Amino acid sequence: MKIAIDCRMYNSSGIGTYIREILPYMIETENEFLLIGKKSELEEYENLMNIEIQECDIPIFSPKEVFFFPIKKINKCDIFYTPNYNIPGGIKVPIYSTIHDVIFLDMPELTSKLGGLIRKIFYKRAYYLSKTIFTVSNFSKKRIEYHLGNKKDIVITYNGVSKHILEDDGAVYKKKDYIIFVGNIKKHKGLKTLLLAYKEAKKEGLTSGLVIVGNQNNFKTKDSEIIEILEKSEDEGIIFTGYVNNKELKKLIAEAKVLVQPSLYEGFGIPPLEALVLGTSIVVSDIEVFKEIYNNLDIEFFEVNNWKKLKELLKMNERIKSCSNLKNKQIRFTYKECSEKIKRKIFNG
Known part of the structure; x- marks a missing residue:
């Protein structure tokens, strides 16, 4: 068989991480692959015998993607796989896709009415066109x-x-006196809840700093409520890291006392899993998916959006459940297993 894989998001965060992690396992077969994306990003695969790369930098979710995608080589393949719910137009071979979540349908307030309508169309189109849909949680x-x-x-x-x-x-890695937040600036990540909890906990004696992985200017220009909280918290030990590479992020998570993931919504939620592996204690909101993924592990839950409860947990961070390092134990969730499930379905029908 020959499988075409959309790799245009290879160097992005989120879905880019997903495709970078599964791709090495996906190609561990005798099958052939057509990787669609920028050759400069996929150069590590360029000289492999079972790999062909098709140069393509057409933006995702664009009219050009739907109406003018270079499909000639794709339609000579047996299967097309995309790691997202954007599917180019004109594809005649069976399509398999991964839909990580339907957050814009569950939380329409995250985008404009027009933006929500466009996303709904793409969701429905992916559902209709896909032979099988993969997703990341029950x-x-x-x-x-x-x-x-x-x-x-x-x-x-x-x-x-x-x-x-x-x-x-x-x-x-040596533990240091700080709490860490790893996430983007979107409202569903719950940063407002964490900032309110941290600000009040500092007033009541919390000594720990707060490290937010990201750029402060990005947060300030995107969310007026966060702007107001930050402007009143100038001297309260909040540090924005700016961009960090994988090595730096690993160190930051490993040396933190506690990782807090106060999300309002997730399809999966990876940072707590990484913290578990690195031996960092964890506090997460009690949203349904976190209960599914983390319920039987050494982890503290608080009621979603309840900054007062989170404040109390931060104040007693010395007594938060001690997280045993999972690195040398069996890890339930791996990208190898994720890839194997995709391959089994694609190759066996």
């Missing part, structure tokens, strides 16, 4: 079925722990 599967229907074959693959977190780089 929660996401239920939400896909609720919004789009239950007529399709939906396979739960889960996400995994990235290679750079798992590999032994010989580094020695």
